[in-house]
Amino acid sequence: MTTDAAHESTEGRLRSAGLKVTAPRLAVLDAFPADPIHLSADEVYARVAPALPSTSLQAVYGVLAALVASGLLRKIEPAGSAARYEKRIGDNHHHLICRGCNAIEDVDCVIGEAPCLTPSDTHGFRLQAADVTFWGLCPSCQAALAE
Amino acid sequence: MTTDAAHESTEGRLRSAGLKVTAPRLAVLDAFPADPIHLSADEVYARVAPALPSTSLQAVYGVLAALVASGLLRKIEPAGSAARYEKRIGDNHHHLICRGCNAIEDVDCVIGEAPCLTPSDTHGFRLQAADVTFWGLCPSCQAALAE
DNA sequence: GCAGTTGTTTTGATGTAATCAAAACAACTG
């Protein structure tokens, strides 16, 4: 038996992305348990470090960059806070960020994909992507402010 | 005569924003000549420094922050490059950024304001703003890539 | 006009987030 059942799908995804299967990469990918989770490099490192004591934060940056380049992770770079990574990819969803605590929620645009991806004037640009970010206050930060 | 005609409107905007009128602030505001221009703190400093030799980059950061807080400038923080500032405010326009050279163009959403400001699920957030950023390649970067 | 108060700018240090280069190392090929 050549594959560890617990890592079966994670390993398979690395292989089909043309990446070598290494312990840091398995650990980083497995640090994203559920889909709607958004972790900073720091947070990923905190989750990975206990199992891999020899890992450094720089290594995590390298692994994350490789996974983003291969399309296994998506990088989000909100204004004013550290970059976050998420496993939910391939669908055009957007983000709702709390200005109080930087919490991030996934949202789908109410009108679907097309309109937000079509500016009125492209200025000759070849369009590649569109980011939509909503800013506001999450329920607990609203409560904290109301006190 | 108490006001310099060349600075009349700039000065007036500072006053009505409740800010003291100082040389650095006049110079920074006047560094934005036409509306659709997007300058980084560095670029503002480069435009301001010749006329105000005693100004430092930190001072420019301070002035820019004050102007943004007063609503006289808008701050844009694109992923992967330094923050930019623009004078066009009060309308809900978006930005088109070149991944090759970081050039920024203004765009208006084809469907107007409302739809892009309305996510399907607010997760209980109190919404404050929505940013839309389009990513692509500007004409000259397309040409450079085609060579 | 002039002095006091308040807000602003300057100066210098500090911090965070992230990248880079080179050496040590491990995964996949035959």
Added chain:
DNA sequence: CAGTTGTTTTGATTACATCAAAACAACTGC
């Protein structure tokens, strides 16, 4: 199992921005 190639580690370095305190200038009332 050995060689090659790609990855990780280590350490230094960068870019961008913020903070604190002292020096300073703008606006108020006199």
